[in-house]
Amino acid sequence: MGEFRAHYAGFFDPGFGTNSGGSRAVLEVRSRDVPFILEHGQPVAKLVYESMASKPKGLYGGKGSNYQGQGLKLSNGLQAQGSLWRQGLQLSGAGPEIVEAFQDLKVHVMKLYYSATSPYARKVRVLIIEHGLQEAVELVRADPMAENAASKIGNPLSKVPALELDDGAHLFDSPVICEYLDHQAAGEPLLAREGAARWAVLTAQALGDGILDAALSLVMESRRPETERSAYWQDRWTAAIHRGVDQIAEDVASDREAFDLGRIAYACALGYLDFRLPDLDWRGPHPNLLAWFEDMSARESFALTTPPE
Numbered sequence: 284m285g286e287f288r289a290h291y292a293g294f295f296d297p298g299f300g301t302n303s304g305g306s307r308a309v310l311e312v313r314s315r316d317v318p319f320i321l322e323h324g325q326p327v328a329k330l331v332y333e334s335m336a337s338k339p340k341g342l343y344g345g346k347g348s349n350y351q352g353q354g355l356k357l358s359n360g361l362q363a364q365g366s367l368w369r370q371g372l373q374l375s376g377a378g379p380e381i382v383e384a385f386q387d388l389k390v391h392v393m394k395l396y397y398s399a400t401s402p403y404a405r406k407v408r409v410l411i412i413e414h415g416l417q418e419a420v421e422l423v424r425a426d427p428m429a430e431n432a433a434s435k436i437g438n439p440l441s442k443v444p445a446l447e448l449d450d451g452a453h454l455f456d457s458p459v460i461c462e463y464l465d466h467q468a469a470g471e472p473l474l475a476r477e478g479a480a481r482w483a484v485l486t487a488q489a490l491g492d493g494i495l496d497a498a499l500s501l502v503m504e505s506r507r508p509e510t511e512r513s514a515y516w517q518d519r520w521t522a523a524i525h526r527g528v529d530q531i532a533e534d535v536a537s538d539r540e541a542f543d544l545g546r547i548a549y550a551c552a553l554g555y556l557d558f559r560l561p562d563l564d565w566r567g568p569h570p571n572l573l574a575w576f577e578d579m580s581a582r583e584s585f586a587l588t589t590p591p592e
């Protein structure tokens with residue numbers, strides 16, 4: 284009824300899985316025109332190890348491959364055909380228990396409306412890359428200030444980011460989208476599902492986002508005629524940013540290795556200060572934060588989402 288294929292490349296490159304923690308090997312299984320069922324424990328492939336003919340010049344993992352250390356996710360074909368596939372199951376006469384068993388399969392074709400300079404959208408894009416969800420989410424550039432942008436984006440507030448699901452529903456704002464996508468991902472959650480860690484990460488995200496809110500207000504204020512600007516509010520937003528960065532520095536000093544949605548929000552906030560408010564010196568009082576920020580910025584997810592000049 285169907286067709287099995289070892290991953291289309293058919294082999295592992297030398298060095299695959301040599302990163303810390305190893306990597307998962309995935310067998311892609313593709314049906315032709317009809318759905319089919321695998322029995323639990325059914326042998327489907329055989330892995331043969333062979334010696335190299337000569338010593339390789341470099342190892343696969345050394346090049347920072349996207350696949351190295353990636354969590355499990357659905358293949359392109361399944362992501363694109365998910366809903367049709369479920370309908371196909373019903374049409375082909377599969378019993379209700381089988382159809383139900385596939386209901387939980389996390390198959391979505393989603394659209395993220397974003398702008399390349401939005402730090403809130405960057406937070407979501409970083410999470411997408413960290414979770415290896417790039418193929419499940421199509422990125423759609425949108426200018427929230429354009430006429431009729433609200434209906435295109437699917438957010439009456441006409442703000443980005445907004446996420447369109449495969450059933451046409453729209454989710455916003457960025458914390459909601461991040462939580463939704465975190466639930467879709469197969470890997471380690473970036474937002475703890477429960478307990479004290481969950482509230483700590485949500486609060487950290489609120490701090491990062493709050494710094495962004497204050498920074499964005501300062502940027503908007505600076506674009507108004509000088510006579511219309513409020514010194515009182517500018518001072519208040521600036522003070523909030525400095526206190527916020529103090530808190531970030533304290534949190535990072537207490538646990539430098541943590542990596543979660545809160546830390547992503549922190550790094551996006553500092554990145555936005557550099558991008559839009561370069562004269563606001565957050566580094567001066569926090570030399571220790573610098574190395575952490577550089578490490579975060581060097582991650583593929585941050586490098587790929589750096590705002591344009």
Ligand SMILES: N[C@@H](CCC(=O)N[C@@H](CS)C(=O)NCC(=O)O)C(=O)O
Nearest residue numbers: 401402403427441442443444456457
């Ligand atoms: N709280 C929102 C903030 C989103 C936001 O303010 N986005 C900005 C771009 S950085 C925007 O779309 N602004 C357009 C507007 O305010 O009209 C979130 O976290 O998603």
